[in-house]
Amino acid sequence: MSYKYEKDFWADNAARKIWDDIVPGEPRKTIPYTLTKEDIYKLCHAVDDMNPLYIDEEYAKTTVHGGIIAPPSIHVLLMFSCTPNDDWMRSPGTINAGQSWSYNKPARPGDVITLHARALDKFIKGDRLFAIHDNVFFNQNNEVICSGRGWTIRPV
DSSP states (O other), X not given: OOOXXXXXXXXXXXXXXXXXXXXXXXXXXXXXXXXXXXXXXXXXXXXXXXXXXXXXXXXXXXXXXXXXXXXXXXXXXHHHHTSOTTXXXXXXXXXXXXXXEEEOSOOOXXXXXXXXXXXXXXXEETTEEEEEEEEEEEOTTSOEEEEEEEEEEEOO
16 A cells, blocks of 8 residues: 655645744644554555554454554644644654654544643753643543643744
């Protein structure tokens, strides 16, 4: 199976918010996203995680989960699927300076995922711009799938 991935990370750069637009405490604009089996398969193939719980419906039905679930790393795909192209987290040149995630409930195909996200703080240290952000993903039943806090170094 062959998948195509977006490779032009600069395509919408002119529309993206910049450092000055980041307002600590202000909720980020997000959009709901319906997770599909194809999304899960693409992620599993991209990271070479072929756990049958994520890709084999017949096997997954025999487990405590009763069907396919997404791997915990799905939050990476969801971060970009639940944010519009002008979101400041999408800026090319952003460096992941660390993150911490908690996983509460597996995401499943058909889940409608919403993201509640905001910058907690931003600061300058030396010649680098830092942002600390908080992200919580919910399913359609308002159950927390996962939550995390991250630190990024922003482009100048």
